[in-house]
Amino acid sequence: MDDPAVQEGAGDDRQEAERVVRKVAFYSLIVNTALVLVKLYLAGIAGSLALGADAVHSSLDVLASLALLAGIYLSSRKSREFPYGLYKVENIVAVIIALLVFFTAWEIAAEALTGEGTATPFSGWVLIAVAALVTVPYLLGTYEVRMGRDYHSPSLIADGRQHRVDVLSTSVVFFALLARYFGLPIDHAAAVVIAGFIAYSGWDILKDSMRTLLDASIDHATRDAIRSAVLADPMVIGIRNLTARNSGRYIFVEAVVAMKPTDLAGADLASGRIQDRIRRLVPNVERVVIHPEPAERSHIRYAVPLIDLDGTISPHFGEAPYFALLDIGVKEGRLERKEILPNPARDLERQKGIRAAEMLLEQKPDIVYSQQPLAGKSAEYVFESAQVRTKITDATTLADLIAGIEEEVRADQRE
Template identity: 55%
Template sequence: MRREVWDDAGGSEVGRERDRGGGPGAGRLKEPEAEGRAAATDSIASDPVARVALLSLLVNLSLVGIKLLLSEISGSLALRADAVHSVVDVFGSTALILGVVISGRRSKSFPYGLYKVENLVAVVISLLLFLTAYEIGREAMMGTAAEAAPGGWVLLAVAALVPVPLLFGSYEVRVGKKHSSPSLVADGRQFRADVLTELVVFAALAGQLVGLPLDRVAAGIIAVLIIRAGWEILVSGMRVLLDASIDSATLRRIEATIEAHPEVSIVEEVLGRNSGRYLFVEAKVAFRVTDLARAHQASQRIEGDIREAVPNVDRVLIHYEPKPKDHIRYAVALADLGGKVSRHFGESPYFALVDFDLKGRRVEGQTIISNPYRELEKGKGLKVAALLLAKKPDVVVAGESLAGKGPGYALAEAGVETVMTEAADLQEVVAEMGGA
């Protein structure tokens, strides 16, 4: 057999890291310090997450003012306590804005950015939820209430406030999920939890009007629900702060994306972690190509596909090395099922996939696949090459030379050798393998 493609560029494990597309560091060519200065010039108006965070602060300030005014007019202690609770939300919204604005900053001290600030803020918000639950529970136990029943218009005003946190919180969660902002999602959930607080106040005021103390039992139930919401946010934030792995479904999607590339022989390991709303991915793969330039180009294509398959990927780190040559897969062009070697690559009706053990010098397995493109008038050779690349052969054997032809270039680009053989049938080709 005459080998037509041979790469002698040897190789060892090489690590390569790029940073483009998908995250705030897309197309990064600047030094970390320059990145920090660039991030500092970003305005809140240019970031939808920051805009909603600012709107959250304004809504909370408005709620505090309205509740304090109503409590002063009506003398309701429940309304006053609810206003104090909203002041806590103001601090939470302020922390949210700080987290969103500074999380993407980069510097020499923090070259990977401060994305985890968002998760830290989410944890703080969860603690504020616990504080909210405590306040409601204490209110239920102490049974604070106004000395006199409030007017009906106060009850209507409180009723008008009830849907505000529900609507805005749902909007905030939706935007947070769209832009993968954990702190914004956490703040939105806290807003929705505030609906329960508003209902407690409404029930207390309504009960006073009819002489029924209904708020204590409801307050206890609400406190439990808020603790549950805070616990979910706390666990989610702590997982990221402790570098827990991203979910298995996303890891499988990344692994499948890498395996789809014909240059890849084995995906040995895929790791990933969250940092704020962004993902950091690391993979260790074995390439069938031994030429470092080709391996570099293949890793570029893989990174691009990972960013398309998985949103918000900020960084991809790929360690790659040549495939260990313990086994070789041959793809042999056949003219018939009897094993006759075909002299026309694109028109070959069948291909034999032969797995050969180099150490044992023996055939481990053999499979015959058909060629669905043999009747095409144009482009059959390239389609057959793509068909074979999906089967990940190391060597393609045919009765004609593929040097200088489209299929030969496509196979060589993926690190696959092409061999022209004078053997008459598959049995002779197998014998040549053993004698190689």
């Protein structure tokens, strides 16, 4: 079960993300509307078909911004008919924006091949004004892409890329006007080449959005982070299946996990820890479903504190210089593997026991031996929460402890 504090924090983060994304989309709408008005005004002064076409292109951006706002609003709605939310609406909006990019590419190419413009003379300040307009979509697009990545909004990223494409189209307009100003009509061939780059940008947006709409897997880095979060739990032996997909800017995760033998309550606690860890490590996780399954064990792992590398068992837990890890085969009752690890918590001034216990949990022991009881100490609580058993031993050397464990396991097998 998810930690309520984690859920509450995730809810606050999500509301903040929704607020920021809506704000950025609204900024985009305002800037696009202003660009349309300014370009139409300059087109009237210069009598430029190219500048007029660019104004039409910016009006398409206004429609895209409206679609973006609608998509962001609808993507957060849930109902009985759509219990998983309408998050993919954002990806549908991104597809629409990609189609608008394709249309823009065609528009620029057609204008470059057939548009002649008019011979109306214009002042040099028009060129300066158009040159200034080039920077506006670049700055807005860069801002949108950055915020879209920060808040994992595919439609915001797509809209930002579309604005950066506008830099090319407005640059074509500028060079067309500049060429006309000096009587050098060189803009048509360049416009066709740029239209090809614009179409390629639209393909990138369309490809990314369609992957999500078709439930493609998440990127490898995020998948690896989720896998590490699952394997970090001391109850987990392995992962039998892990699937994760994007829906809008949110992620849905499902994993079939092999766990140490435990009861239903223990499996539920371990599943809750895994869910919380995934939510902490991976942003915008909407749902995590863990299916625990018992795993057949070929060995039992024991841990014991040591004074030295010769195998003298330490009477102290947190202050022990070393820990020995012992894998004893379940069927034959023999030592299969032995490893001695340094205790990084030994030199700490405080919380030596709890830090040593946390270090051992990373090694996934089943049983921890000590010469003194851990009852009432912080280390015991760490082991108890992870369902790791603790036992007392009167053995003074590691060899004696191994012999005793092997005999105990063989006796259990005979029974």
